[in-house]
Amino acid sequence: MEPLRAPTGTHDLMPGASARWVALLGVFASLAEQSGFGLIHTPLFEDVRLFRRGVGTETEVVGKEMYEFTDRGGRAMALRPEGTASVVRAFIQHHPIPPFRAWYATPTFRYERPQAGRYRQHHQVGVEVLGVADADVDVEVLALATDYLQGLGLSGYTLRLNSLGDGACRPQYVAALREYLTTNKSSLCDEHQEKISLNPLRILDCKDARCKAVAVGAPTMNEALCDDCAEHFARVREGLDAQNIAYFLDAKLVRGLDYYTRTTFEVTLDLGEGELTILGGGRYDGLVEVLGGAPTPGIGFGSGIERVLLACDQQGVFEVEPKTPLAYIVDTTDGSHARDIVAMLRKQGLFVERAYANRSMKSQFKTADRSGARFALVVGDREAANGTVTIRDLRGGGDQVVVPRDTLFSSLQELVAKN
């Protein structure tokens, strides 16, 4: 039989390496919580219609990459391909009092060919705010995004900002764009010559040189914004300026999910060859209604944990070492002392480890050293007979003191306090 392994495009996060994830989630959670967001957990799988309607059938994410299955009851289900739709569904289902602010950390699933920074199961942290149309909340969300990236120590990224308009002005713009593209149809790349009617906005985002050339002369959404959208966008930019949050106005910025309106953004990082998007989001004022709720504005972002850590690697920041034990118990009698001392010190709140299986003192010391522990606590025949423990400092010069077993905890505290 073939050896079993993690499915293509998925990875095991092993102890040791996971210390960095724990730290990252800590940074994100504390920033989100202090901005009034509470953790939300929704099911990893949902009725497939949620994503079809919410994210859009024409999108790659839903049309080509979704993990769909039929459950034993014959229901059509799908693994979550992105974070927002489920949160909105939960909002509609539970009627929380707006403004509703939730943060999440979740796996997301897309059936793609894996490569650097792209997986079939990847993980995102993100936030959503529902029930506030005020542009100031856009600024709050953007500030949280940049605070998060900065909090990890990242720099040199670009916040790309655009407004996609709303129901009042976008249809007219799309019509104008479609007309322009149709005029220049023969200059587009092969694929997009066919797709003009489907989603003309995407063509602006195409990397083909021919499409890029056509895009240069295309009408921009920014010029076509209605008064309300223009005012909203101006207020957002004003807020960003007030907080010295740098951004780059990118009239060609289009996102891969259909629900976005007005403020739309991405954070990208130059990797020498090509760019990596590490965070993306925006406003989706029509989504709640599309999913069957009362008209409610919303905004949020998601950020890929793997990609963010890739960026951290590249910049040499946010290196997190696993915690090491304060003490490691070496017991050359029958292990009973190690058993009892470990239990006692852990109850006191200390991180302590021990050796097992009655190995030689030499090998127990070796594992003690490798564990990174500050102290070795030795119980051999002498200590066992006298009711004492020998404390050896493994990080300094190897100083040893013998202390009564009863006062072990306070003796350790004194030693720690000394330096």
Add this chain to the structure above:
RNA sequence: GUGGGUAUAGCUCAGCUGGUUAGAGCGCCUGGUUGUGGUCCAGGAGGUCGCGGGUUCGAACCCCGUUACUCACCCCA
């Protein structure tokens, strides 16, 4: 879906134009007498050379297929 690269010990990799018992470093285990780690020394365990065919007297090495990993395109976090 398309294209490139790689596949040898737990990890990182050697293995010359095909030649006999497949190696190194790190890691792991044991020991270097009388209770002590980090350095050093000695010994040891551990490999169907991804898998299946083929060529050959002989294949880790050459050919075909296949799978996996990886990188890029598309798209995206």
